[in-house]
Amino acid sequence: MFNFEYRNPTKIIFGKGQIATIAKEISPGTKVMLTCGGGSIKANGVHEQTMRALAGCEVIEFGGIEPNPEYETLMRAVELGRKEKVGLLLAAGGGSVLDGTKFIAAAIPFKGDEWDIVRKGAAVESATPLATILTLPATGSESNPFAVISRRGTGEKLAFSSDHCYPKFAVLDPETTYSLPRKQVANGIVDAFMHTMEQYLTFPVHAELNDRFAESILQTLIEVGPKTLADPNDHDARATFVWSATMALNGLIGCGVPQDWATHMIGHELTALYGIDHARTLAAVAPHLYRVCRENKAEKLQQYAKRVWGEESAEAGIRRTEEFFESLGVPTRLARYEGVQADTPALVVSRFEARGERKFGERGIVDLKAVEEILRRSLAA
């Protein structure tokens, strides 16, 4: 096991009806800015429950944070937050609203050009306190310090992270997710699965416990994913899925182990080029990446196949992964996504080259030749 440091101070408030309890987490007299997206929280009852819980607080609202949250939109919230001197940002929504609110929190007290926080990784020395109410289980953003922010003007989509951006608390009420469209739930299952794989499917370092924790999340997603897709109102299955997605990216399973993330890097380019949903890009990259990297990942591929799927060979494990994603309605071949061009492999490679990015994955095993081969296989299949 590698040396590591780990700390996650977010308080998880999990279960039915828990939005009603949030007032006890907020100091009396705090001015709250409720941030949200396009209005789904009004349809699913979260807005009403939240406003009722905050009856004793002064609340202002900032809606309209879009998928792939935009710098320009977020800066309007920053200005409002400064003017109103808000004491707490309460983000209610999915990963985009939560990510966007982390940027708002970091930008409000920031001195200088706020875009430097993401573009230059400028030091975030403080942040307006923030908290989250999750309505779309997938990204883990509800209890981690990571955010991805976009800027249409410059075509940038960049990540940042700050210890000051851990939410103070995160409410996860599975009931509030019952009304999600089937496609978003399927995407969330794949997203959580792939977050786990990126921290697991590398090379062995005798991290037996974290390996088993990762396998636990994978096995659980395989077990409850199809159930929660078939019956969104099955509370037990939905609750277990929500909790699995949180645990997949709250930092714990990545402790002391090598990490990959090459699938994410390639996937981001496919989203940027064709607007394919993030999780779907991962499904269209990962199986091919595992085949291309099968020698470097041999031991963990074998362990994964055996422990997670009960299969004897790496190839059988990869095939079962593809079948699992496909069974959720998520295609694992780029050829199956509309609008994807035949020259995608060369296009993605040239984008990486232009940015000087030449190696990805644990030990840098995914070079640009491998990227091309991965995408070629995904297109051909």
Added chain:
Amino acid sequence: MFNFEYRNPTKIIFGKGQIATIAKEISPGTKVMLTCGGGSIKANGVHEQTMRALAGCEVIEFGGIEPNPEYETLMRAVELGRKEKVGLLLAAGGGSVLDGTKFIAAAIPFKGDEWDIVRKGAAVESATPLATILTLPATGSESNPFAVISRRGTGEKLAFSSDHCYPKFAVLDPETTYSLPRKQVANGIVDAFMHTMEQYLTFPVHAELNDRFAESILQTLIEVGPKTLADPNDHDARATFVWSATMALNGLIGCGVPQDWATHMIGHELTALYGIDHARTLAAVAPHLYRVCRENKAEKLQQYAKRVWGEESAEAGIRRTEEFFESLGVPTRLARYEGVQADTPALVVSRFEARGERKFGERGIVDLKAVEEILRRSLAA
């Protein structure tokens, strides 16, 4: 899954040589009180490493915290801490030193009779910041808010817990545990195993992920326990054992599930009566408790046998558990511990009766008749 709240703010600093990094966690000018036990940290190098790391701080020392830490001893530390206006308590040692230091931290700013913190559960509204350097993997005290304190004068041994008593950071350097006596390592393995079982072997509530996390810890302890006992210098095995013991009682696996703890309640009485090591009392109680409660625990016993041991029957799973503890040199029969009286079952029952304690375990399934039967079986076998 039940509703739950979970938060663990302790920063884990894990691995070789990590004591050297602690200065960055401490504000310059902080006056540190280093607390420790009987001197083992001078023998194993932890004292020297710590003093070197704290070269820029003013440090005072308080040694001599005994196993089953004593109120009178701890109150001397409280007085010293108040007089010296210490800003951080740094506990270096095993569970007793860590537990004792949590009491010192809570008592320093406490107004009133400090014993009320444990005897009456008096509200702890603040605590002197504390941090830990763990030298004996077993109790999980390094990153949880729990402590057990004894008072010889009144024969009491009582637990308390406060959110203010989470350590700010916990250093876990497996190398500092290499010199532990074999018996303490074996006890630590059993202790971590039983902490996990108390949060797992109850009844199913569709908490699939937490069930698998618990099974992960059990399987890992079964895999690395014998290895680390056979070769204390095997870094990978020791590191995995240390991490498993921490994860067994940092609150995570108990989220959303019923908990038992009857084995601990009965075990505490055996320690009080005969001075048997805590972990050993657990080994001498648990298998018999599982047999006595086999109907109430039927589904989880079956799941445990199958998933953890690959066995088909509950009884086979219990037998494998006994064999595992015995293989570590930890007897699972009270009859094998010196000085244990034939009237122990009645004696323990009368102690519970005197305190008005009549039901233990999830759903109160362990009544005093069951306690008597459990101990009778352990004595007879």
